[in-house]
Amino acid sequence: MNTEAVLFDLDGTLADTLPLIVQTYRKVFRDMKIPWGDNDVVKLIGLPLAEIARRFVGKSEPRFVELYQYYYQLEHDRLTKLFPGTYEMISRLKNMGLKLGVVTSKGKPVTLRTIAYTGLDCLMDVVVTAHDIVKPKPDPESLLNALAALETAADRSVLVGDSSFDILTAQNAGARALGVTWGLDSREELAKLAPDGLLDSWEEISLYL
Numbered sequence: 001m002n003t004e005a006v007l008f009d010l011d012g013t014l015a016d017t018l019p020l021i022v023q024t025y026r027k028v029f030r031d032m033k034i035p036w037g038d039n040d041v042v043k044l045i046g047l048p049l050a051e052i053a054r055r056f057v058g059k060s061e062p063r064f065v066e067l068y069q070y071y072y073q074l075e076h077d078r079l080t081k082l083f084p085g086t087y088e089m090i091s092r093l094k095n096m097g098l099k100l101g102v103v104t105s106k107g108k109p110v111t112l113r114t115i116a117y118t119g120l121d122c123l124m125d126v127v128v129t130a131h132d133i134v135k136p137k138p139d140p141e142s143l144l145n146a147l148a149a150l151e152t153a154a155d156r157s158v159l160v161g162d163s164s165f166d167i168l169t170a171q172n173a174g175a176r177a178l179g180v181t182w183g184l185d186s187r188e189e190l191a192k193l194a195p196d197g198l199l200d201s202w203e204e205i206s207l208y209l
């Protein structure tokens with residue numbers, strides 16, 4: 001398929017951090033006395049933290065963000081791990097000569113900490129975070145910026161993610177979209193967006209490259 005570059009979302013795709021994220025939001029909501037609804041925040045994961053904060057607390061956004069970053073960093077190393085087979089899959093793609101990168105709505109400091117902690121930093125050719133763009137997913141800016149850095153055309157690239165935001169970002173950029181079924185959105189939710197493929201395991205990724 002003439003694939004030159006494979007880009008990945010981070011949380012819920014490469015890194016099993018969704019429990020950490022939900023736990024962190026619960027603590028912030030508790031401290032700020034915001035009523036907790038099980039799906040109110042969960043379905044917004046994938047958007048930048050500041051945008052989520054504005055939806056719930058408006059002008060108190062800086063305090064929300066400060067608390068979130070504090071609690072997240074506090075438990076990061078204990079609760080952060082890669083999904084099974086992730087490091088091996090990334091290594092295989094690297095050995096195939098593919099350009100690799102991370103395109104995430106997470107902020108830069110925590111993104112860099114996560115990929116360093118999991119050992120992925122030495123395998124990635126580009127990392128684009130919420131601090132590097134103006135328009136977040138599903139706007140294609142983050143993916144297009146990554147592709148520009150890799151000097152790769154969108155139609156020769158694939159974006160792999162676990163949420164509707166990732167699928168739509170790829171489609172809006174003119175790239176192929178692959179969804180993973182072990183993250184935020186269910187197989188059924190992802191299928192509704194007609195991605196180019198759905199992965200139930202990393203072994204299947206080679207079928208789409």
